[in-house]
Amino acid sequence: MIGVGYAKHSDPATAVKRCVAALGPAPARLLLAFVGGKLDPHAVLAALRRECGEVPIYGGSAAGAIARQGFGYSGFELGLIAFRDEAVTPRALITRLLLPDERVAGAALGDEVRSQVSRDAVVLLLFDSVASSTPLRLHHASSIVDGFHAGFGDAPLHLLGGGLLTDMNLTGGWVYDGAEVVKHAAVALVFPPGIAAETVIMHGCRPVSTFMEITRIEGADVYELDGKPALAVIERMLGLPLGGAKGHELSLMATLGQKQGDPFAPYDENAYVNRLILRAAPETGAVTLFEPDFALGTQVQIMSRDNSLMLESVRRGVAAINSTVAGSANLLGLYIDCAGRGSARSGAPVEEAELVARGLDAGTPFLGFYSGVEVAPFAGGPSKPLDWTGVLTVLRPAAA
């Protein structure tokens, strides 16, 4: 009912040919494509049209792709998911209006989804993460998701998602909207009522400071922590001044984490929402976060990436989801993996994506992609955008 294919080649036509061959001959009703950032999106689309005919194609750029046959983040990877049966094929709803106002676009999309779905529907939200590269500006997932929730309302919903990137350096991102290559767009893939999802979020950060209060913030720019310049506080923790790269390296080292629930409860990785640091401004002493969803008075902690914790979290998460879905007719395992977790960037001695690909129940078709931000149901509440996480979802038939 759902097939997956993976290939890696610098020539788009060859990559498509091999990937389609891996999918098998059965025709698809809808294709979901995750295309490495060094492959020309138009050439890939044309090749997919040649190989698969006029099937609607959604998805977009990916910093890399993950499959059982292989994985990588060279930019030459191509991952395809073919939905072949009406009972499992999602319906696609699109907004192309992220540029003027992400929240408004998200709300319109949420409202449209509400008109189409029943309770507990599974929705996969994909959008291009980079609004502009010079200067670097992101399409904030928190604004899109907030808007989506506002438009959708309070009904239970299993909202998953990922921000699409062309590479680990946030160079760009684009979306396939069913017919063409677009930017500033979000696609909501709404699965039929018979589909249910199980999701685990795998983390990898640990607090290394006491709680600090944000005492000055404008949007995603945090100016002060506990009344001191935020950058100076973080520099002191790191023990190094920022270099000429204006804090690019910060995103490799530390994040700011907000603990949910009881702040004095024992450490639980699932209690933290982390925000990566996009850049630093030595002239103002501010750090810019990936998302603008922290506010004045928010209590945060400086978090350190912890590679061994990340790998433990993956092993634990995969084991948990295997146990949950054991015995059911699983349709698809989808892994939305923060690009920073790849060992070229994180410095992890083992690729955590490989642990997922090998660890997930072998009978479940599996594909993943490296993303800029992940969206998943959080702590029993509505879905949130997350940084430095791996979101593993298994789709299966809903219980009667």
Add this chain to the structure above:
Amino acid sequence: MSAALSQSTPGVLERELAYYRRECNDLGARLLRLQEEQSQAFREARRSRTVARLIREAYRLADGDLAPEEIGAPILEMIVENVLCDGAALLASDPAAGDGTFRVTHAIGPHLTDALPRLVLPAPPSFFFTTSRTPIEPPAYELTAILRLPYVLWAYDRPTGHALIIGNQSESNVSRPFEAGDQELIEGALSVYIDVLLRKRAEVELRAAKTAAERASQARARFLATLTHELRTPLNAIIGYSEMLAPRSPYQLTEASRDDYAQQILGAGKQLLGLIDGILDYSSIENAVPALAAEWLPAERLLAEAVHMVAGAAQRRDVAIEIGTAVPGLEFLVDPLRFCQVVQNLLGNAVKFSRTHGRVTIGATLAGEGALLSVRDRGIGMRPEDIPRALEPFQQIEGHHARSFGGAGLGLPIAKALTEAHGGTLCIESVPEEGTTVGIRLPAERVRLTIG
């Protein structure tokens, strides 16, 4: 601090809290730095393993069927994947285009156009890299233009003339800017490419030498077999008729018979001379490109002269030769003797392989930017698989019918070699029992129109 002390001394609780906060932050900072150091060490280790991974993957390529010029693309793909850069290119120096000129042979990158660029580097460095502090002046100016990426890492191997460049859009690509310590990586990657390229080229040369040796050996064998046959026949005629004409011959010969036998001996002698001339001619062409004394000749005159040369043979076999299309004013820049020899060989073959009362057509037209001279017969023709063999020396195509025509099989190989010496190409189209067309294409620089 004991609970009793905390409770008994005013302000102690606050101090204790401040103490633990400070310790927590200090320990956290140490943990953060340790984590970062560990990550950085792993990233550097990963980078330093790049060359080892390249060697492993590149030598797998070397064992494959790719031609030398085809290995650049997959090697670049491996480099980009392992180094995680945004673009990469291989370059080769091009001394023919001028000192310090390089051409890009293969490239991967986000800003590349279809036409791979050339660049001039008067003093190409053996190693170079750019950072945000590098002034945009030579060679940074030229090197960053190759991939149109601002941060590049370059290595150049002067003895072989090959260079490798990788580039990034952002300075802190994935982990850190390029630095002097990356020399080993870029030079190692370039060395891997050069090693595999040279190995592939050596393989190709070896294979070509082996093929040439095998062909030479086959040619020698065919040469001996041909000689045995082609020398024996006229020699037998010469010896036989000479015995009959000898003074004490027991044969009673009439005057007419004597004349006839003398003609037969003369014919056989000429045949032998022709054979020896052919062998010497082919041998000289095979050993060195013939020196040509080219001059502009009207195509019409050239065709007419060649037809005149084979008119006798055509008459004997009752084969008509027609001069077909010959564009007025068309002239060829050719060596009159050598090119006439080519056309004569082709016409001779066409006549030889035509049936009695057959017809041969010769013509010359403009084709593309050059010209096409063609000779067509309606004779016995050849099977497609026989065509390459017809171009080999001392090769007679299969079949009793074809063999019955005799000859050393040197006409077409000589014609082909002389055509190529003129910068042209010779091609054959043939259908068994329908006939053969041999075409000679001359390049634009050897063709002109003097009128019209």
